[in-house]
Amino acid sequence: MSVTTPPAPFTAEDYRARMDRAAAEAADAGLAGILVAPGPDLVHLTGYQPTATTERLTVLVLAAGREPVLVVPTLEAPDAEQAPGAAALTVRDWTDGRDPYAVTAPLLDAGTGARFGVSDNTWALHLLGLQKALPATSYVSLTEALPMLRAVKDARELERIAAAGAAADEAYREILTVRFEGRRETEVAADLAAALMRFGHSQVDFTVVGSGPNGANPHHEAGERVIERGDMVVLDFGGLKHGYGSDTTRTVHVGEPTDEERRVHDLVREAQQAGFEAVRPGVACQEVDRAARKVITDAGYGAYFIHRTGHGIGVTTHEPPYMIEGEERPIVPGMCFSVEPGVYLPGRFGVRIEDIVTATEDGGGLRFNNTPREMAIVE
Incomplete structure (x- = not known):
């Protein structure tokens, strides 16, 4: 069996560069920002992969000129804070019984007609919750808006x-x-x-x-x-x-x-x-x-x-x-x-x-x- 040395892990700086690039590409595409739920885009951008993807809202909020924020349930905050890219963002938690969309809404520069990219595997439950909290906003899938987000590898x-x-x-x-x-x-x-x-x-x-x-x-x-x-x-x-x-x-x-x-x-x-x-x-x-x-x-x-x-x-x-x-x-x-x-x-x-x-x-x-x-x- 061939044995190879594992590659060096990605650093917080690597993840910061990816998030900055994604936010800039979103702005160039005319988006107010992007919302990234658990899945491959979140792993690529932050290194964070929740142990369980549930009905509880987890979302990374990225926008040009603003600090990246990862919204997570309180019970998952300790794991999120240990993620490889955690040092490059702010983790904000919400507790059961509190409206997670009310927590997330102030993080969005959601003027009238603001349009956000949303990762393809976002639960409809969460997208509808955000739409209810911010009725003047609209959303588009990241595959449609930023299809090359992960395409070019370093x-x-x-x-x-x-x-x-x-x-x-x-x-x-x-x-x-x-x-x-x-x-x-x-x-x-x-x-x-x-x-x-x-x-x-x-x-x-x-x-x-x-x-x-x-x-x-x-x-x-x-x-x-x-x-x-x-x-x-x-x-x-x-x-x-x-x-x-x-x-x-x-x-x-x-x-x-x-x-x-x-x-x-x-x-x-x-x-x-x-x-x-x-x-x-x-x-x-x-x-x-x-x-x-x-x-x-x-x-x-x-x-x-x-x-x-x-x-x-x-x-x-x-x-x-x-x-x-x-x-x-x-x-x-x-x-x-x-x-x-x-x-x-x-x-x-x-x-x-x-x-x-x-x-x-x-x-x-x-x-x-x-x-x-x-x-x-x-x-």
Whole structure:
């Protein structure tokens, strides 16, 4: 098993810089501020992840020119005050029986028509409570208002994503040594999950094992189907290591494949390479999708490539930017995202190949997954 030194933890200064940047971006977007509930945005901005997300209001209030304030229930204040970014903000608590929205409202510069960004996973209960306390305000989701809030990673974040990708690669190398034929998809999925944990993941988010016709469903959940000789098997797996995501896909074959299966696999590999080669700073995200999709379409399989080519990754597995037609936002160095074309033949088999990549300052792309993309033959 490979052993790596854990990366240095983020500091209060790191979190302060993130909060300042978020507040400035909100002001540039015409927002009076942003409200961040427990979830990935709060972890990214403060390092705080409540042990329990309940009906009690917890919210980070950010606005340009104002001190960041984290509103928490009194019983959770001790934990909030120990969060990695706590030194860069003020923690304000409220006790049970008191109106938390009345506590929060004075923290908002809520003039008539003031508009605030709200993290996507904010409970409706809390948003409606704020609207009732401040009826002249309006709200917009952060994905809509600030889609690039977490998209561009700094060097220390890239280090974590690289470590997660390397651990996923090790898990794949290990899974090639186990037996597939005669075992259930769930058994192979359990092997994958165990391998991810052995190689340093703190959390396994998904282990897709799509054998034979199940591989034609891109998000097939491993089931009780017994894997047979002659099956193509899609393996898509990932989770969190050091708080950042891994996500990789390889497609293997049990025994010798047919000529058609080899041809489709080679086609997807060519499309994945074309998508990767399109990754350059300044290029629109949609160009990655166009490059990969063109290869598959030109070969006559366009109708069987049924999803976008990629998604961003960071503290969550799926986040902006998205590599899809219509996304004209330019790629920026430090953006991390998947390149994962696929071909799915209903009732027969599927093929997908996926790497996490980033755009680099020197003008190209860098892969965080480096296992062979050629078809592997398993037993």
